[in-house]
Amino acid sequence: MNYKDSPIILSEIKKAPKILVNCHRGPDSDSIGSALAMAKVIQKIGGQVTVICPSDIPSDLMFLPGADEIIRVNYTSFDFSSYDLFMILDSSTYSMVTGLKDSDKPGIRSIVIDHHFSNEKFGDINLVDSEVTSTGELLYGLFLDWDVTISGDTANCLLTGIIGDTGTFQYQNVGEKTLRIAADLIEKGANKDEIVFNLYRNIEFREVKMWGKFIERMMIEDGFVWSAIPLPIYRDLGEYTYAKEDVANFFAPIVKGTEFGIVMVEVSENVLSVSFRSRTGFDVAKVAAEIGGGGHKAAAGARIEGLPFQEAVNEVLKAARKHVQKD
Ligand SMILES: [Mn+2]
Incomplete structure (x- = not known):
């Protein structure tokens, strides 16, 4: 049993x-x-x-x-x-x-x-x-x-x-x-x-173009990469909900020299949807928990509501920096 x-x-x-x-x-x-x-x-x-x-x-x-x-x-x-x-x-x-x-x-x-x-x-x-x-x-x-x-x-x-x-x-x-x-x-x-x-092998062309936008905006710092898309750009790209998960899975955990990656999308006014993916075994659920989210060691997520885009992004980065130094 x-x-x-x-x-x-x-x-x-x-x-x-x-x-x-x-x-x-x-x-x-x-x-x-x-x-x-x-x-x-x-x-x-x-x-x-x-x-x-x-x-x-x-x-x-x-x-x-x-x-x-x-x-x-x-x-x-x-x-x-x-x-x-x-x-x-x-x-x-x-x-x-x-x-x-x-x-x-x-x-x-x-x-x-x-x-x-x-x-x-x-x-x-x-x-x-x-x-x-x-x-x-x-x-x-x-x-x-x-x-x-x-x-x-x-x-x-x-x-x-x-x-x-x-x-x-x-x-x-x-x-x-x-x-x-x-x-x-x-x-x-x-x-x-x-x-x-x-x-x-069945990805919409517009989604592939959206990956390009994420990658173009990707930043690297000590221990992790991150990319954040504000609402106007998300709207321009057609608000393609599933692209965020795909880009998180495919591109967040691959960059040499990092522990994990973060993908953030402002999916509606002052609502930031955040995905974390671990590259090395680093526990990203801890970072997600810090900002009220949850998930698994390898993949976690969170939603920040009620903050303007840049402030919400800063909250996420603050949590990420804190944990990357501690762990
Ligand atoms: Mn499942």
């Missing part, structure tokens, strides 16, 4: 006629891959399931079977009353689920399944394992515990989550366990080439 809560979670699913599964705000490969994998397994068990998301689904993930059935919802008005159970995946806080700053918890039973170290365990049942690379990897262990057959489509969804959250197996938390799971998923029908093609 991988998780002691596996049987309880399975019995909750079996006794709930109608189940909701979430994708978090600004969903990534792990969020969508995990939600779709969970939905497929619930259907196999005989449950009725609906997958919901507060944001649009990124076009590069539409290749996943079932992605076109995800329903975009507004949590301020969403009616939970006709559902019996809410499966919340890959989300460390309820505001990550809803995309809203404050919102009431759903009035139905909820099960949180996640791998974020900073998970607030806000469900009625919480299965949080921060040792695994991704929610996809966690679900693989859970499905083994349940003794369900993992179909080719389910395997493809899980491997998409694992590949997305490990930067295609690059990060330091990837060892033989994750690679064995990936191999097993490929054996079960996951298509690694299709996943890599869709995630990394």
Whole structure:
């Protein structure tokens, strides 16, 4: 048994006629891959399931079977009353689920399944394992515990989550366990080439141009690089939300002589969205925590609200300088 809560979670699913599964705000490969994998397994068990998301689904993930059935919802008005159970995946806080700053918890039973170290365990049942690379990897262990057959489509969804959250197996938390799971998923029908093609060789031209802007504005100082995009430039570039994550993943952790990289974007008036990526094993979650954010050792994020662009950027740089000297 991988998780002691596996049987309880399975019995909750079996006794709930109608189940909701979430994708978090600004969903990534792990969020969508995990939600779709969970939905497929619930259907196999005989449950009725609906997958919901507060944001649009990124076009590069539409290749996943079932992605076109995800329903975009507004949590301020969403009616939970006709559902019996809410499966919340890959989300460390309820505001990550809803995309809203404050919102009431759903009035139905909820099960949180996640791998974020900073998970607030806000469900009625919480299965949080921060040792695994991704929610996809966690679900693989859970499905083994349940003794369900993992179909080719389910395997493809899980491997998409694992590949997305490990930067295609690059990060330091990837060892033989994750690679064995990936191999097993490929054996079960996951298509690694299709996943890599869709995630990394299917980039909009305007996004590539946006990377150029980030790189052009990148600065280096003792121990780290950073790049900050103010709102007018972000608007000029088409407010392409996913470019920030991609640029953080691809370019923040690569510069020789640095411990980590920071990407900052003013996504709306006085709201700075910040991504940290570690190059060397330096714990960027500590820097993120300093400014009210969270995440993992290798990848973390934060949002600074209510400060003008330059002041917000200075806050981030102050935290980064403090930690780079101390650690
Ligand atoms: Mn994840």
